[in-house]
Amino acid sequence: MESGVTDRLWDKDVQEFISACRQEKLSDIALGHSLGVNGRALLTVSATYRSRKGRIVPVGFRWADSRSGLTAEVYAGKAKAPARVGLDGLFRLALRAGLWAERRHVAFALLAVTDVQSKADGVRARLQLEYLKALGGNESESTALLVRGPYDSAGDPERKALIEQAGELTMQTLNDLAYLYGARSGLDTP
Template structure:
């Protein structure tokens, strides 16, 4: 990471993201992108929930297609529901996933994954901007560089390549922070 990006580790938003990754029942927190039809990318968060018996169950926050467009949903294993939900809705999702005895723990873990997603989404745009400044140089970055070629009519492959590189560096930074400050793996959490 560049110095400007490293300095951001002490920002309040980044510290809140790190704190969200430290949930004791979540391991292997991973962030990713799901692409929409319009070219926009949506941030997703996934993790493994470690049951009381030590079994690892996939859990996360993702975007799915629906009749009204892209909608957020939370999932536990194969069971899923629209996000955000009150705790009562998360309890029902845990029941559908077959985790009746742990419904309270699962509901709080789903809430934690949603919190990780929310905090990561808040940090993502700033980190993306920092990576663009590192790639282009401090003075060259402006909002015009962040616009897509469809908006301004300029088809600049170099600009799109640097924006994609900054996009991936941002995702890598978020995943590195989740790895360093979250539970490392389901095997280590037992």
């Protein structure tokens, strides 16, 4: 199982995810998920930004409830904004977070967080399929598991357990890659 999945590290999408994690303004990148509509897992990203004065500010990408359903948002500290705002909106978000002098750096850190989320979301489905193939042993059955989805009412417990295990392995792999190729800790840098 390990060799088939580690061969994936050389795929273009995985390399793009790794390069997105190599942002000098971000450290402690962690990926997670929140449940969305129909039980679908939506990818979230949290990281820390270290200001020039040494202040540690949490930044990230998450999903929040709104009147129209779930919407993507970015945050810096307690300030938040929709993820689709432009660079000017990210500058205003940095101002609301109290980082006036570093608004440009914070804005680019928020763009980097959005990029990490986007690249990880692109890799996640393919990596989960690889894990399903490795765990299930039968390629056609593994593909059928994903097509039906993990929350079918007619699904059996074995199928759900296999999908959950593949999902956990996928998230662990993504977090391991983010840890290995991203900055390890904002507290370690002077």
